[in-house]
Amino acid sequence: MAATPWDSPLVASLKSRFGDQITEFSTYVGQNFLVAQPQAAIPILEHLKIEEEFDYLVDITALHHPKREKQFDVVYILYRFPPHNERIRVKTMIGEGEKVATATTVHVAADWLEREVFDMFGIEFEGHPNLKRILLPEEWHGHPLRKDYSILQQDNQWVKENLGIESGQ
Amino acid sequence: MPEATFLDANELVLNMGPQHPSTHGVLRVILKLDGEKVLGCECVIGYLHRGVEKIAEHRTWTQFAPYVDRTDYVAAVSNGLGYCLAVEKLLSVEAPPRAQAVRVALTELNRISSHLLWLGTHALDIGAITPVFYTFREREEALKIFENYCGARLTTHAFRIGGLQYETYDRFEKECLAFCDMFGPKVDEYEELLTNNRIWVARTKGVGILTAEDCKEFGVTGPLIRAAGVEWDLRKVQPYSGYEKYDFQIPAGKNADTYDRYLVRMQEMRQSARIVRQAVETLPEGPIMAKVPKVIKPPVGECYVSIEAPKGELGYYVASDGSTQPYRVRIRPPSFVNLQALDRMCRGSLVADVVAIIGTIDIVLGEVDR
Numbered sequence: 001m002a003a004t005p006w007d008s009p010l011v012a013s014l015k016s017r018f019g020d021q022i023t024e025f026s027t028y029v030g031q032n033f034l035v036a037q038p039q040a041a042i043p044i045l046e047h048l049k050i051e052e053e054f055d056y057l058v059d060i061t062a063l064h065h066p067k068r069e070k071q072f073d074v075v076y077i078l079y080r081f082p083p084h085n086e087r088i089r090v091k092t093m094i095g096e097g098e099k100v101a102t103a104t105t106v107h108v109a110a111d112w113l114e115r116e117v118f119d120m121f122g123i124e125f126e127g128h129p130n131l132k133r134i135l136l137p138e139e140w141h142g143h144p145l146r147k148d149y150s151i152l153q154q155d156n157q158w159v160k161e162n163l164g165i166e167s168g169q
Numbered sequence: 170m171p172e173a174t175f176l177d178a179n180e181l182v183l184n185m186g187p188q189h190p191s192t193h194g195v196l197r198v199i200l201k202l203d204g205e206k207v208l209g210c211e212c213v214i215g216y217l218h219r220g221v222e223k224i225a226e227h228r229t230w231t232q233f234a235p236y237v238d239r240t241d242y243v244a245a246v247s248n249g250l251g252y253c254l255a256v257e258k259l260l261s262v263e264a265p266p267r268a269q270a271v272r273v274a275l276t277e278l279n280r281i282s283s284h285l286l287w288l289g290t291h292a293l294d295i296g297a298i299t300p301v302f303y304t305f306r307e308r309e310e311a312l313k314i315f316e317n318y319c320g321a322r323l324t325t326h327a328f329r330i331g332g333l334q335y336e337t338y339d340r341f342e343k344e345c346l347a348f349c350d351m352f353g354p355k356v357d358e359y360e361e362l363l364t365n366n367r368i369w370v371a372r373t374k375g376v377g378i379l380t381a382e383d384c385k386e387f388g389v390t391g392p393l394i395r396a397a398g399v400e401w402d403l404r405k406v407q408p409y410s411g412y413e414k415y416d417f418q419i420p421a422g423k424n425a426d427t428y429d430r431y432l433v434r435m436q437e438m439r440q441s442a443r444i445v446r447q448a449v450e451t452l453p454e455g456p457i458m459a460k461v462p463k464v465i466k467p468p469v470g471e472c473y474v475s476i477e478a479p480k481g482e483l484g485y486y487v488a489s490d491g492s493t494q495p496y497r498v499r500i501r502p503p504s505f506v507n508l509q510a511l512d513r514m515c516r517g518s519l520v521a522d523v524v525a526i527i528g529t530i531d532i533v534l535g536e537v538d539r
Contacts (some may be wrong), residue, residue: 144220147226151223151226
């Protein structure tokens with residue numbers, strides 16, 4: 001089963017507003033998502049919040065595809081409350097070292113969510129007021145949810161210094 | 170005139186936790202105080218981080234199911250339901266009606282046991298010792314049903330992708346109904362202890378206000394947003410697992426404070442008992458597993474499925490690359506997102522209220538840190 005094109009009045013209005021900055025509108029297993037250029041992601045979130053009432057940012061997460069040229073997917077999940085009761089996803093792709101603008105300027109909730117994505121994937125959000133690690137210790141090296149980070153890997157230096165375990169394991 | 174002394178510096182930074190009984194685990198809160206007034210706070214989390222999402226990528230879809238029980242360990246059944254529904258969505262299968270009804274009954278029992286734990290410890294934090302003994306007494310009855318059903322009390326792993334592993338046991342319906350009969354009067358008992366208790370009201374009314382607008386801004390869900398007057402519950406707006414068949418109400422508050430959240434959760438427990446009764450009384454016959462292959466290999470794709478967990482919206486964003494192992498499992502934990510609003514809720518309140526506010530958010534650190 002492949003993703004099928006998604007069409008609705010919302011899609012039409014987004015198309016006329018953002019043109020070719022949005023490269024794909026699709027539906028998969030009944031869930032709608034759009035793929036946008038990285039620089040358009042935040043303007044789209046803002047437009048959706050102000051004009052279309054998508055005022056609840058459910059989640060921000062990322063996926064790592066090391067074999068792709070643009071290695072990372074950043075996914076924003078949005079919801080609008082009843083009577084619309086609709087959930088959509090905004091997806092954008094970035095390469096290693098590229099930055100996305102922060103969503104904290106639009107949604108306060110993005111603060112911790114972006115910090116977690118930064119912690120786990122090393123994706124930097126430009127303009128984030130406090131972009132530091134959230135789950136791992138601040139001095140930790142490496143970003144565990146990248147595919148090239150082995151499941152047994154850890155920051156041996158950190159473990160040695162802070163936990164006093166000589167072997168690092 | 171004396172020189173300026175340290176007394177002129179009226180801002181004080183106070184560290185609370187991570188080893189602090191009222192933080193419900195290992196949460197560290199750094200408070201900035203002016204006398205007894207809180208100017209702001211910062212949470213330091215991650216002490217319980219176990220890399221659950223990384224582990225997912227190195228287990229098969231089936232093998233990972235027990236791990237999700239360990240995120241919110243007081244509501245393990247809800248976690249399992251969310252994960253199973255997400256994988257079923259990717260596979261485009263649906264659990265058969267009997268499995269769905271048993272799922273609903275167990276999930277609602279779990280909501281009750283999670284709320285009972287919350288009520289007991291929340292009251293304990295505020296200084297009421299008695300309720301915790303009462304609530305644990307009833308929680309035990311709910312846990313016994315889980316134990317009889319699947320052998321485990323907390324980390325139940327009650328469901329399987331596609332339905333249920335076990336058929337219900339002989340006395341299942343009877344014990345569930347007996348629990349519902351017993352439970353209503355017990356909630357009255359808790360309410361007698363607390364609802365009109367002067368100390369309880371003084372400690373909770375007007376404390377930790379988070380308005381509906383703030384809730385939406387912070388992505389805060391569950392009893393917190395309902396206490397702010399938004400009648401929003403995923404079981405109603407995006408029903409799953411057959412919730413649309415049951416008759417229940419969404420309790421809502423209006424003052425958005427700790428007291429209203431208490432009232433909302435008390436009502437929720439009564440409603441959950443109603444759902445358990447309906448689910449068990451109308452338990453259909455039939456198979457308990459949908460047709461799923463022995464080796465689960467969802468087609469390439471991604472989806473997001475969320476359920477109404479006791480603490481709010483619990484979501485799973487799952488991605489498959491067509492192999493036997495998940496490509497990515499993202500758990501969207503309600504506790505993590507709700508905790509972010511702690512700073513907003515604490516500002517302007519007193520130090521002692523911080524303890525009440527942490528309690529009222531109802532966090533489980535296993536889920537915050539994963």
